[in-house]
Amino acid sequence: xGMLNILLKSMSEDSLRNMSRNMERxxxxxxxxxxxxxxxxxxxxxxxxxxxxRSAGKLPKREHGWYLPNDD
Numbered sequence: 001x002g003m004l005n006i007l008l009k010s011m012s013e014d015s016l017r018n019m020s021r022n023m024e025r026x027x028x029x030x031x032x033x034x035x036x037x038x039x040x041x042x043x044x045x046x047x048x049x050x051x052x053x054r055s056a057g058k059l060p061k062r063e064h065g066w067y068l069p070n071d072d
Contacts, residue, residue, distance in 0.1 A: 008050045020047050
């Protein structure tokens, strides 16, 4: 999976989200027990993890921790 990880890191977040949607559509049309579904599902997990790793630093924070709207 080394080449896939390099490819995912070089893609924009929008294209990763589009890829994720396409993979979900493809998995919905396949039999859950099939090998193809399992293969796409494991790649989908990698794509979702890459999206999550990029957006983790974008969450609003305060000095004491996470931003809570009722804290104001």
